[in-house]
Amino acid sequence: AKKKGKGGYQHFSDNLSRQNDEFSVIEQKMHEAVENERFELYFQPIVDSNTHRIVSLEALIRWYDVEFGFIPPDKFIPLAEKNGLITVIGDWVIREACRQLKIWQDSGIVDIQLAINVSAIQLNNPKFAQELYQTIKNSGIIPGTLYIELTETTIINGEQEIFVTLEWLRSKGIRVALDDFGTGYSSLSYLRNLPIDILKIDQSFIRDINDKNNNVILSAVIVMAHALGFKVVAEGVEERGHLAFLVKEGCDLLQGYMFSRPQTADDITRLLLKETKE
Ligand code: C2E
Ligand code: CA
Ligand code: CA
Ligand code: CA
Numbered sequence: 001a002k003k004k005g006k007g008g009y010q011h012f013s014d015n016l017s018r019q020n021d022e023f024s025v026i027e028q029k030m031h032e033a034v035e036n037e038r039f040e041l042y043f044q045p046i047v048d049s050n051t052h053r054i055v056s057l058e059a060l061i062r063w064y065d066v067e068f069g070f071i072p073p074d075k076f077i078p079l080a081e082k083n084g085l086i087t088v089i090g091d092w093v094i095r096e097a098c099r100q101l102k103i104w105q106d107s108g109i110v111d112i113q114l115a116i117n118v119s120a121i122q123l124n125n126p127k128f129a130q131e132l133y134q135t136i137k138n139s140g141i142i143p144g145t146l147y148i149e150l151t152e153t154t155i156i157n158g159e160q161e162i163f164v165t166l167e168w169l170r171s172k173g174i175r176v177a178l179d180d181f182g183t184g185y186s187s188l189s190y191l192r193n194l195p196i197d198i199l200k201i202d203q204s205f206i207r208d209i210n211d212k213n214n215n216v217i218l219s220a221v222i223v224m225a226h227a228l229g230f231k232v233v234a235e236g237v238e239e240r241g242h243l244a245f246l247v248k249e250g251c252d253l254l255q256g257y258m259f260s261r262p263q264t265a266d267d268i269t270r271l272l273l274k275e276t277k278e
Contacts, residue, residue: 177199
């Protein structure tokens, strides 16, 4: 340890080591959580922008720890990507998503799609696509009802093989959504050849609806995405003003707190059953 009184230095290193301690504690807890499957999937509805009916759901992982409470995925997923646990966690997400989707389909809810988030590390595993396909097949869910979300950075930083992988998945009926679009600095020429089905516009663009320049970009992105044959999802729709603009611009699908927060499978089941009765 350094001597005290060296300006802000001591303070800084104290903070740093405290942060490291916290990280290693979380890391240790993460190992335990993985072993004991202490995770849960929540599901957030994605609705048709005209009818507001639920078209699909995004599975979002939740980790509740008795000591720390909810540890947000924004915090532990990046950590799991560094320590390699993302592979095991990701496999669990796939199995659990299939299991839950099967339950819904067996109860008569057959027209809902389910999206899972896949990280770059998972995708870079050469066995990933084949294993995903097998898991889906073995689960007995209706083909084509489970799809994956990949962030823009995952795809643009990826190797050329990723394109082949994505084409293969799509040929097997596993659609691909490009997540967080607009945050990864992908070039337009890149977009031209992208083997994807759905483009999810990042929340930051939705938050800035009202800003003139932002809206020009947003409108252009929607037009461009449609011309390239993609469906467009707007994420983080929170206000009526957002909704009005997005509907006017022809955005296909909407996701955000205005419609629903991520919820447990039980709550989503009630919601879906209510909808089918309407
Ligand atoms: P994401 O994939 O971009 O997921 C959307 C995030 O935005 C979710 O946060 C969701 O709860 C939140 N959100 C949805 N609507 C609104 C809204 O109207 N307003 C605001 N402020 N937020 C909204 P969440 O669940 O905390 O997840 C954060 C990130 O963690 C995800 O961002 C994704 O990158 C990652 N993540 C979550 N689950 C998984 C998973 O199973 N696997 C992997 N690899 N990553 C995951
Ligand atoms: Ca996502
Ligand atoms: Ca996103
Ligand atoms: Ca995000």
